[in-house]
Amino acid sequence: MTLWFVFALMTVAAIFAVLWPLSRRGRADSGGSEVVVYRDQLAEIDRDMAAGIIGAAEADAARIEISRRLLAAADQSGQNTPVQGSLRLRRAAALVALVGLPVIASGFYLALGSPRLGDFPLAERSKVADANQPLANLVAQVEAHLEKNPTDGRGWTVLAPVLSRLGRYDDAVRAYRNAITYAGDSADRRADLGEALMGSAGGVVTADAKAEFERAVALNGDDAKANYFLGLAAEQDGRKADAAALWQKMLAKGPSDAPWRPLVQAALVRVGGTVPDVAPGVGAPGGVSAPALPDGAVAAAKDMSEADRGAMIKGMVDRLATRLKTNGDDVEGWLRLVRAYLVMGERDKAMSALADARQAVAKDADRLRQLNEGLKNLGLDG
Numbered sequence: 001m002t003l004w005f006v007f008a009l010m011t012v013a014a015i016f017a018v019l020w021p022l023s024r025r026g027r028a029d030s031g032g033s034e035v036v037v038y039r040d041q042l043a044e045i046d047r048d049m050a051a052g053i054i055g056a057a058e059a060d061a062a063r064i065e066i067s068r069r070l071l072a073a074a075d076q077s078g079q080n081t082p083v084q085g086s087l088r089l090r091r092a093a094a095l096v097a098l099v100g101l102p103v104i105a106s107g108f109y110l111a112l113g114s115p116r117l118g119d120f121p122l123a124e125r126s127k128v129a130d131a132n133q134p135l136a137n138l139v140a141q142v143e144a145h146l147e148k149n150p151t152d153g154r155g156w157t158v159l160a161p162v163l164s165r166l167g168r169y170d171d172a173v174r175a176y177r178n179a180i181t182y183a184g185d186s187a188d189r190r191a192d193l194g195e196a197l198m199g200s201a202g203g204v205v206t207a208d209a210k211a212e213f214e215r216a217v218a219l220n221g222d223d224a225k226a227n228y229f230l231g232l233a234a235e236q237d238g239r240k241a242d243a244a245a246l247w248q249k250m251l252a253k254g255p256s257d258a259p260w261r262p263l264v265q266a267a268l269v270r271v272g273g274t275v276p277d278v279a280p281g282v283g284a285p286g287g288v289s290a291p292a293l294p295d296g297a298v299a300a301a302k303d304m305s306e307a308d309r310g311a312m313i314k315g316m317v318d319r320l321a322t323r324l325k326t327n328g329d330d331v332e333g334w335l336r337l338v339r340a341y342l343v344m345g346e347r348d349k350a351m352s353a354l355a356d357a358r359q360a361v362a363k364d365a366d367r368l369r370q371l372n373e374g375l376k377n378l379g380l381d382g
Helices: 002-023 031-050 056-079 084-112 135-148 153-165 169-183 187-200 207-219 224-236 240-253 261-270 295-301 306-326 331-343 347-360 365-377
Strands: none
Touching: 002 084, 031 056, 135 153, 153 169, 153 187, 169 187, 187 207, 187 224, 207 224, 224 240, 224 261, 240 261, 261 331, 306 331, 306 347, 331 347, 331 365, 347 365
């Protein structure tokens, strides 16, 4: 409101500055008064001559001089009379100043300005978020904002996962609870809250965390994170059969390219479960699915015994490992090798292959980044 009042005063001042010169009249025309004086002098000469005060010759000379002055004063008076055109111009200029100037200024401001922008004192400008600032500074700014606006559900939703990544699990738990309260309940938020509660407990699926995962499943029965951690809770309780059943169900229902599939497969192998075949009709030793078998090998493996099929798979994995030792630039090949070892339950070999892969692409930033992203999808630390 104060801003608009200031703008109104500025507009009035601008209009006044335009109209003031137009409203001023020229200095009083002195020509009219001089004419009257000269005429009175002519009449006075006639009276003096009639009274015998001056002679006829002196009267004629005085009349000539006064008449000359009278004509000059009359000409000057005519020059000072304003013409009709100048009056019209003044009126047009006044109309533009009174109406046109505010309209034009308002149009420009509404188009180019920000009439709804709040006050932005200089002291506050240093608090604007900068993408180049450290993450801790940005988090502190968001937290300061949420202290003043505790019902900002979107703010809590953005802040919560960042706090989890920073390892501030207790703060993340609070943020997720506020996000649920002010932004609405959902399976994703419940599962994330359960994971944060696990982080607070050092990775243990506590009763509170399990309750949140169960709430997530109640909202969405196919929520991958909640189902995985419910299986982990069963494994931690010693119920490996229940964990295996839950994870087998996830693998059977989930898409074949789901990023969580390698993690669940490795967990299922850990509890002694049978991993469903990725390709129809193909199984690996102990029921573990064959890692990345070509189509021709799939067809050939259908009629093999369990032992022969396992030997074939192992041979393919060994050949892949040998090839990668001579061609270490194949990032996809390294990821397939690591995944194969994980699916086969040979985690030590998987970690050794991971180290070899990083060493092979260490000098290529793009390949190293691609490798780390693929390892994250496999559930390993990228």
